[in-house]
Amino acid sequence: MKNDKPILNPKIVVVLGVIFVSFSAIFVKLSESPSIIIAFYRMLFTSILLFPSFIKNGDFGKLKDTKKVLLLILGGVALAFHFYTWFLSINYTSITSSTLLVNTQPIFVLIISYIFLKMRYSKKALLGILVAMLGSVVISLGDLSGGSNVIFGDLLAVLAAVCVAIYYSIGAVLRKDMNVVTFTFSAYFVACIVLMIMAIGNNLPFTGYSLREYVLFLLLSVVCTILGHNLFSWSLKYVKAEYMSLNILMEPIYASLWAFMLFGNMPRLNMYIGGAVLLFGIYVFNRNNAEGP
Secondary structure (H helix, E strand, C coil), rough: CCCCCCCCCHHHHHHHHHHHHHHHHHHHHHHCHHHHHHHHHHHHHHHHHHHHHCCCHCCCHHCCHHHHHHHHHHHHHHHHHHHHHHHHHCCCHHHHHHHHHHHHHHHHHHHHHHHHHHCCHHHHHHHHHHHHHHHHHHHHHHHHHHCCCHHHHHHHHHHHHHHHHHHHHHHHHHCCCCCCHHHHHHHHHHHHHHHHHHHHHHCCCCCCCCCCHHHHHHHHHHHHHHHHHHHHHHHHCCCHHHHHHHHHHHHHHHHHHHHHHCCCCCCCHHHHHHHHHHHHHHHHHHHHHHCCC
């Protein structure tokens, strides 16, 4: 029998993946480019890097199914708007609030799955969602003192969570019989095209940015997408979903730490309280959702 023992410790790989992903908000904050352009280049560079793997391992037969192609397009559009609204939110609200609120996506995955996929959840899972929603309210109410722009940023982060929930829900359907490289490359490529159209519609230039900006675009692609999210995909073969979910909840904490170290951004009291409640609620949901209704 072929030895399927991983070369690296999967649990350590998951932790590294979360750390890589947590730099996303930092790179966006450091960039001076429009949010659409940042998102476009992240998807462009990621698509280019994944293209050889797609050519080699892509399940092209699945792309002949009209229904699957339409779902892929919808998923790519949702992903494009996720990146755009999330990156834009960082211009208005804090990295801590933005990252915490965008991580409410399990709430919207539940709603979408309940309505469209007819999935049912245990009472404990639903309780976790209610607790997470309470945490989100605490964060947003505390941000009222920051003015209307901060609240607008919070709303953008929540909208980003809705968009990525749509993307994940579509992925859950398509990944039943479509390999990961076919789904991810196709969705990234569609997102890239959508963002390109958005940039053209807003008369945004694709060139003329400094070398520093292009380096940040590449870092978003390599560090946060290829390393971060791809490490998650690799690790799922070896670790339980509960372990993965618990560690992903550390992303806002890491992002807040980097923000404090680089920008001196000290989270307000409402973020500590609301963030703790939100993360606990999502943990309760993920744990009980993994166990099933």
